[in-house]
Amino acid sequence: MAKHLLEVKGLKKYFKVGRNQILHAVDDVSFNIEQGKTLGLVGESGCGKTTVGRTIIRLYDADGGQVLFNGRDVHQLNRKEYKEFTRSMQMIFQDPYASLDPRKTVGAIVGEGLKIHKLCETRQEYTERIYELLETVGLSREHASRFPHEFSGGQRQRVGIARALAVNPKFIVCDEAISALDVSIQAQVINLLVELQEKLKLTYLFIAHDLNMVRHISDDTAVMYLGKVVEKAETSELFETPKHPYTIGLLAAAPEADPDFEQSRAKTLMSGEVASPINPEPICRFAGRCPYARPKCKQNEPELMDVGNNHYVACYKVQEGW
Amino acid sequence: MSNMSVKLPADAFRPVKQTSETSELITRPSLTFWADARRRLMKNKVAMLGLIIIFIITLMAIVVPVFSQYSYEQQNLSNTNAPPSTEHIFGTDSHGRDLWVRVWYGARVSLAVGVFGSIIPSLIGIIIGGISGYFGGKVDMIIMRFIDIVMCVPNMIYIILITLFIGTGPVALIIAFAITGWMGTARSVRGMVLQLKEQEFVLASRTLGASSLSLIFEHLVPNTLGIVVVSMTLGVPAAIFQEAFLSFIGLGIKPPIPSWGQLANTGISVFRIYPSQLLIPAALISMTMLSFNLFGDGLRDALDPKLRM
């Protein structure tokens, strides 16, 4: 059996938003990622996918569950162990404008990890390593002395990737790493990520709302809705035979760059909008928008279950075959 | 006419090899945050005028007492309350001391109290505000409630109490200002840090394993500096004014050491007969305050990130 680099078990993260109001951002989420593979995590805004990423890397403390990296629980590490752990797991952020310190040169930003972990012995080695990292992501050494605001969005995102790579991580959380970029730049960044994965044997958690890109880059895909994983399968399986009504609706809603296909496509849309994740009732969270909902869906909460082919779905309709 | 129909040499249609240098080139001139701010400040004529006046006053304060033949405490009882003349440019006071020297020596005291009385409390405020905002939770609660309580009582009362306790003089005043003046800065730095610490670049540093101290002082505080520098600049005239006020009511600088407020205090007793003895220090106080305010205003505009183009 393949070894799982990352195992997330029953992860929970709640935020207090007011008196007796608890936002269930992540509610009992479990998944595994094998070494060298990419898991895509899709969902609409507010479904908790970003919180999952941040809790895995312990920017947030979990309210329940475990995050096992190489078999060790990330949330049990002491300060020194955590610092060591940050060398194995890194993150690429969504907003290329907010994710680089505006007062620092690009060289200093990329070199921050090298300094923190004392990875270079001499000044010379440090600068050489920064140049090497910049060149790895397709920038040049001249860029090291410039400031972030002089760069375009795609270039900044590559600086962010170089910063993450500086400490030679094994695992990278890509939190909507391409959603803020222009179309032509998205492809550049995706190609870079794919190339780095092959070269450095990286493992990715790829969080995004763009279904096409997730389909392209991920080996497995998990769909989240209101803090829960509602469907999880191998990517081609999930996109070709989606089973959960939400996944089906999501795929139907995503427009494709294909006018003839768009014209012919049935215009039946998922109605309503995402409900509030504050104090949710223990029922199927999609029930309010689901056209197939039966009384059972509004009384109990379906569990994520294997319906064959390693295809996990949390839906009574699929599980019981209505 | 369309240039598509023009006959061109065949060479024109030879493919060009692309390099990454041409497609990744940054054509804009490189400008750091501070260089950009400086450029904008230089364009602001009013602010630059303020800066020039501050510069001249500072220069005079340094130079005049050194090169003058009189000293600030040298008395000449045979020539008291003299009107301005070539010998005594601003005249003399009731003890026959040369006012020209006393005014510029006083400028040293006033400026020193003003500048340090603004910078030192700001630095304290940055540190406390940075810590409070970064750690949040209980630490933040305690610091903020402490500030709330302390700020309930007017500043002047503390200052008067402190000067009564540790005596008068420039150093005592600066200490008094330092103890009472950090709270405003601490509050605003805390507010900015609270906002900044959720920014992705701070999160990125955290995931790189950066320690709290380096997060606060390498990422958070430098990004609040723009606003703090402005408030420091605008704090200088406030401190000068406080010093002048305290000296004027006899609680600040004591004679024979002059300061502008103290000179004004002396001047007022002879105002009806020798108005220049009050008017000169008063005018200098106003001019300095105005210059600092104009300059600080220009600085705020120059550092405002929303105005950056």
Added chain:
Amino acid sequence: MSRKILEIKDLHFSFDTYAGEVQAVRGISLYLNKGETLAIVGESGCGKSVTVQTVMKLVPTPPGRLKSGKIIYCGEDITHYSQKEMQKLRGSEMSMIFQDPMTSLNPTMRIGRQITEGILKHENISPDKAKQRAIEMLAKVGIANPEKGFKRYPHQFSGGMRQRVMIAIALVCNPNVLFADEPTTALDVTTQAQILELINELKQELETSVVIITHDLGVVARTAERVAVMYAGKIVETGLSRDIFYKPKHPYTSGLLESMPSAGQVEKTLTSIKGTPPDLFAPPKGCSFAPRCKYCMNICTQTDPDEVQLENGHKVSCWLMNPQAEKRELPGRKSRLSTQKPLKEGI
């Protein structure tokens, strides 16, 4: 031609900044037919929003500056209309909706008043009638219980609902032209689909012409009949949606289409366009796409190509179209209908 409701001729628009002139729009010509949907696609900073805002006169001048060009609306030259004259046009003749519905609604005013305000400004009717119209409009844009919605404040609505309210405000006076500037970029996929469908329905019902500005080629494919592709302040290619998607003639359009993964794609590497868009502060000499173009020729770095007319109003500005240049077959999208069984659809 009388079918053209709006026409822009050789528009140049610049911003004057400290460092010099930023040429945001560098000679744009386009037209809009009655009742059609035109999409303007391009990357951020290519000038697509500025073009539309210039037509609406929403760009503050200075720093903006209209250098040359003509804007013709219904046969009338509105290029040099004053703000006062434009106010009469805005809302009643042409309207605009923006990306972020929260910032474009007044948070302290009830939705109802924000809608009736427009009606009362442009039409001479009683407040009661205006209210009636507003409630009808709210129902039309799919706000459940419009009487209640009329009395609510913007923050009481979700993002998708707010965008619906914006559309109601924009369309309540039945304008001829609706400009939609990235109307769904801030929304979720499922909400986006609903809003696009709503715009489409209302367009047909009210016979409005729509200009949709977007960077998302999927949105273009779903909504537009005609497409104009912008790059660095110019339109590099324009034509019918199907021509642009399946038979692109400009390397930039082709590159954009190729850089999106298609459903059945096996290779892991996407074909991408190298480099970054030029800084309009100092646009490159010659064709602005030349530094990133894989077909770049000597001439491209020297002279900007003029537009070439192809069939069906398809126009391209590229030196590859010159009879002297080597013929290149530029890849476009392949329709899923021709290659694949249709996906199980609908819910």
